[in-house]
Amino acid sequence: MQHLISVEEFHSRKEAGESSRDNDQPVIVAEETHKLNITIQERGSTSSKEEKFKKLKEAEAKVQLGTTPKIRQVLMLRGHKHYRKYCEPRVVSLGPIHHGKPPYQLTEEYKLMLADKFIGKTGRTVEELYGIIEDNIKELRKYYDKKVTQKYSDEDLAWMLFVDGCATLQFIDLVAHHEKVKDFKIKNDQVAFVEQDLFLLENQLPYQLLDYLMKNIKKEENSKKEENLRESIQNFINMHSMLDEDTQPPNDENAVHLLDLLRKRLLGLDGVKDKTAQNKETGKGDWHSFRNVQELREAGIHLKSSPSRCLGEIQFTKKWNFYPGILQLPRITVDDSTGPKFFNLIAYEMCPDFENDFGITSYISFLDSLIDDPKDVIDLRKAGILRNLLGSDEEVAQVFNEIGTDLVPSPVIYNKVKLDIQKYFDKKSMTWISQVLHTHFSSPWTVIAFLAAFFVLGLTVVQTVYSVLAYYKK
Known part of the structure; x- marks a missing residue:
């Protein structure tokens, strides 16, 4: 009023x-x-x-969950001690979130150069290809959180995405086919940093953008340019999966962006449904008292590499259904990019509009529970589970301890594995058997010494028996 x-x-x-x-x-x-x-x-x-x-x-x-998660700034982990280290681009900015920031101005000319090279391969004019992005900019804008695109007009956003999309596809095609990136005057260290930047959550481009560009490559007789380009993307994802590369990568159907494709590859998802079916059996609770690999060893639990090519498949079994316990984990390679990739995958799963089962978060949380110090890394490495390309085992332990902080994993994934380990761990007889075997059978020399002692003891018993029998005969 x-x-x-x-x-x-x-x-x-x-x-x-x-x-x-x-x-x-x-x-x-x-x-x-x-x-x-x-x-x-x-x-x-x-x-x-x-x-x-x-x-x-x-x-x-x-606040309702959308059908497609938006590309946005990292939210839940923004206060993390290592946020800047793992989430901010090192060399190149892609999309609107870091666009125009001074540290990335040097690579803008490189992006234009790569984009021009890509356009030349499509058989289309720059006007034709840009026109397609411009005509669909309203739809492409929807893939981003409103806060990160509101300051850009449709024309500015269309040009930004057009250049970034073309440059990204050209770069991936070069790297996937091991062509000489040096022809573009890009140094090897810069190539490595750009590859890492392509998997940052705040640096993602809508896969729909890449799809528009690939679908509009001019078809020529006996030409499979679009098919080859999609294959390059799949090879690129495989190269960065940290798992064995000889696995069929997920279909790019319904892919949100490159980081989403990497997540599907690691979890063995089919590209359509977001589920991790492995190890979801429920139990009475997910509490466990074991802390690291060293404690598992003391209880007689051995580590073994799994033939699985999926992070979701971790199994615990007992040999002869008694002893020893065997914990099987998939093989994984750890290098300089492992921390940033896992950290951004976790940040992606934490996005408020992304409905998922926290498969990556649960895996990192489980692995972090096994790794406390370099000794644990050494045992994982000796078991063929972990391949260390970082340098020292201490660095590997530090990486997983850093990214494993303040995580909220799924209460059901790996629950059965944890319960089975805990049941085994609670049996004191298993610890006693393990200690005996470790003391007396840890090396050939201890085995020989044990057998010699046993033999001497046997002879002593036999001699005593004969002495007793001889006495009674008299």
């Missing part, structure tokens, strides 16, 4: 000691030619209440 009063009335109120502060009401002054009106809006008006009530109804629609 509003009151309009004349300037004379306003001054008369002031002379009487009345003010807007006394009435506790905001005063809005509007001037029109020679007449001055003062608008007073009373607090608690009906319209204000109705707007607040309306917000209650609108909130549900705003």
